Amino acid sequence: MPRFAANLTMMFNERPFLDRFAAAADAGFTAVEFLFPYDHAPDVVAAKLRAAGLTQALFNMPPGDWAAGERGIAALPGREAEFDAGVDTALTYAEATGVKRLHMMAGLVPADDPAANAAYRRAASVAAEKLAAKGLDLLLEPINGRDMPGYFLNDFDKAAEIIAGLKLPNVKLQYDVYHRQIIHGDVLVSLEAMLPIVGHVQIASVPKRNEPNTGELNDSAIFAALDRLGYDGFVGCEYRPAGVTEDGLGWLQPHLTR
Ligand SMILES: O=C(O)C(=O)[C@H](O)CO
């Protein structure tokens, strides 16, 4: 049975962020993920998790100026000092929340720019080393160019190549089924092939990014494949509910363990 994590950036957002933890637990989730915790103090986020009895599955390292349109800075030449400081900030939140994996967003820069490629690999190795010292994994996620035009890491094979080239055991692939289907398709075969480097999975329907099993993919078959392959990580529910979050949770009921 996959361990589902509610994505509190997209789900339960009928209420303020800090109230979403309890709502996710009330709906039956035992884990959560979100994009960023940085608007709230680490102990405040940790207290919400604890009070709701939830495990923190994942969040992202600081992405640069999100409001101004930045989508990560790892591949942006010249932003190294800010990136390295952001890793330390993320680790403060990791210590408070107990999360075991962090996602590093690349940024909007051409994928074939040599300086961006060098910056990205440098960032990954610096972050991986700092995270390894705390027992955490670093996740790299390819994101489709329709949702995020100009995003540096837009190809699963490139992500796998970077991970292989780094040769650092705590650098893993964030396999978002939604992005995979839009970029390449071939979800089940690639999931099996890439499973040894997968550190986190995310799910949503395609093309609308709504609840599982409401789009062109058979998400139940994907969950069954994850079980059959022995995937024991989390499956982040990174979808936008089509209506009220709770009204769309019918798909989760067969997977609840409590
Ligand atoms: O957009 C996604 O799919 C993500 O998982 C990221 O965290 C980037 O926002």
Ligand SMILES: [Mg+2]
């Ligand atoms: Mg994702």
